[in-house]
Amino acid sequence: MSLSMHAASVPVFKQMLAALGGVLAKAEAHATERKIDPAALLQSRLFPDMFPLTRQVQVACDFATSVSARLAGEEVPAYEGGDETFADLQQRIAATLAFIGGLDAARFEGSDQREVVLRPGTPKERSIGGQAYLLAYGLPQFFFHVTTAYDLLRHNGVEIGKKDYMGSY
Amino acid sequence: MSLSMHAASVPVFKQMLAALGGVLAKAEAHATERKIDPAALLQSRLFPDMFPLTRQVQVACDFATSVSARLAGEEVPAYEGGDETFADLQQRIAATLAFIGGLDAARFEGSDQREVVLRPGTPKERSIGGQAYLLAYGLPQFFFHVTTAYDLLRHNGVEIGKKDYMGSY
Numbered sequence: 543m544s545l546s547m548h549a550a551s552v553p554v555f556k557q558m559l560a561a562l563g564g565v566l567a568k569a570e571a572h573a574t575e576r577k578i579d580p581a582a583l584l585q586s587r588l589f590p591d592m593f594p595l596t597r598q599v600q601v602a603c604d605f606a607t608s609v610s611a612r613l614a615g616e617e618v619p620a621y622e623g624g625d626e627t628f629a630d631l632q633q634r635i636a637a638t639l640a641f642i643g644g645l646d647a648a649r650f651e652g653s654d655q656r657e658v659v660l661r662p663g664t665p666k667e668r669s670i671g672g673q674a675y676l677l678a679y680g681l682p683q684f685f686f687h688v689t690t691a692y693d694l695l696r697h698n699g700v701e702i703g704k705k706d707y708m709g710s711y
Numbered sequence: 712m713s714l715s716m717h718a719a720s721v722p723v724f725k726q727m728l729a730a731l732g733g734v735l736a737k738a739e740a741h742a743t744e745r746k747i748d749p750a751a752l753l754q755s756r757l758f759p760d761m762f763p764l765t766r767q768v769q770v771a772c773d774f775a776t777s778v779s780a781r782l783a784g785e786e787v788p789a790y791e792g793g794d795e796t797f798a799d800l801q802q803r804i805a806a807t808l809a810f811i812g813g814l815d816a817a818r819f820e821g822s823d824q825r826e827v828v829l830r831p832g833t834p835k836e837r838s839i840g841g842q843a844y845l846l847a848y849g850l851p852q853f854f855f856h857v858t859t860a861y862d863l864l865r866h867n868g869v870e871i872g873k874k875d876y877m878g879s880y
Contacts, residue, residue, distance in 0.1 A: 545714040545823060545842060554846050588757075588866040654714055670880075673714060677723050678880035685854030686876060692855075693862045697757040707855060711839075711847035 547613055548650035551676055552642050555606035558688050561709025562602065563635045565692055565702050570628040572700045580628055586698055588690070595694050596625045602687035603638040609680035610642040612658050613672060614649040716782055717819035720845055721811050724775035727857050730878025731771065732804045734861055734871050739797040741869045749797055755867055757859070764863050765794045771856035772807040778849035779811040781827050782841060783818040 573580045585594045593601065603621075611618040619641060624630045654673040661667050670679065692707045742749045754763045762770065772790075780787045788810060793799045823842040830836050839848065861876045 544716060544820075545719055545846075547713060549842065550714055550719055550846055554850070557847055558851060588862055589868070592865060651713075673718065674880060677714075677719055678726055679877075681723070681850065682727060682854065682877055682880075685851065686858050686861075686873070689855050689858035690862055693757055693859055696761060697866070699758070704855070708848075708851055711843060711851075 546647070546650060547653045547672065547676065548645075548647040551613055551650070551680070552610055552645065552647070554681065555610065555642055555684065556639060557709045557711060558684070559603065559606060559635050559639055561707060562599065562688055562691060563632055564709065565695060565700075565706050566599070566628055566631055566635075568702050568706065569695045569700045583695065583698055583700070584626070584628070584631075586694055588694055588697060592690075593687075595691055596631065598687045598691040598694065599631045600625045600634060602684060602691065603634050605680060605684040605687065606638050607641055609676060609684065610645055613653040613656075613676060614645045615653070615656070616645065616649070715816070715819060716822045716841065716845060717814075717816040720782055720819070720849070721779055721814065721816070723850070724779065724811055724853065725808060726878045726880060727853070728772065728775060728804050728808055730876060731768065731857055731860060732801055733878070734864060734869075734875050735768070735797055735800055735804075737871050737875065738864045738869045742797075752864065752867055752869070753795070753797070753800075755863055757863055757866065761859075762856075764860055765800065767856045767860040767863065768800045769794045769803060771853060771860065772803050774849060774853040774856065775807050776810055778845060778853065779814055782822040782825075782845060783814045784822070784825070785814065785818070 569583050570580065572578070573583055584596050587594045608618045621634065621637060623633050623637065625634060656672040657669050658672055658675040659667060659669050660679065692702065696702060738752050739749065742752055753765050756763045777787045790803065790806060792802050792806065794803060825841040826838050827841055827844040828836060828838050829848065861871065865871060
């Protein structure tokens, strides 16, 4: 037996996004306790031309959604909510978990052999096999934004540890 | 067809570690050009109780090595080199790439069903199935340290971008 494309995608995204929700909850509590303006954390960046926390979370959710949808052969859903507050970010995570959790695992079968088009309609458009799309593109991108969200909060003094990043496994 | 355990581990580690070598080369060049003491980057941290850059690289290499070795049913090799300079870190990455590149892909077959013992001999010892060991533990840990090494350098003003993090895919 070997891995299914579903096993290597959706459960990984679920674990890490649920953990990210916990990390954000600790960040919000930290801001409340110390009377810190939540925007000081939400808009913080590790460098001026990097994304702020809000966008790191948004992009992590976008990768989980789009990678899962494309592997399942489904349309990538548009998200209509905002990304301004901690509550908004929790809502986006919840919406992402609901969407990817609702995808039929059977739809992922054979997706390792299916071609996926990256950045369709742009000058950087490129076709890539499903296996590389997940392992060489989707997972590295997803983990980048989840880790950077954590790093940003850690850098700002929120008391979180590796356990919070890893979640339940 | 579905994914092999080898495909979901060794090539991912290789891509990201080769990219990390490139990121570190840019960091070293940045230090040289601006007459910055390399230790200012090598010993930098995002927060006082987080690991410095040297250790982020070391731990990323350790996870790539130990996860690959355990899935292949091989002994985890000890690494005798240092981790003080940029040259040391490049050497560690090269040693890691050589070790994981030398593992026989066939040895990974069935490893998804094999039990792996985490933190053996410690109070936190725990047995976990090979599939979860890779997807729910090894990859998240590995990506954490690769991303944090990148984030640290980015935070310190080294001119690198997502492309440098992603490497060739």
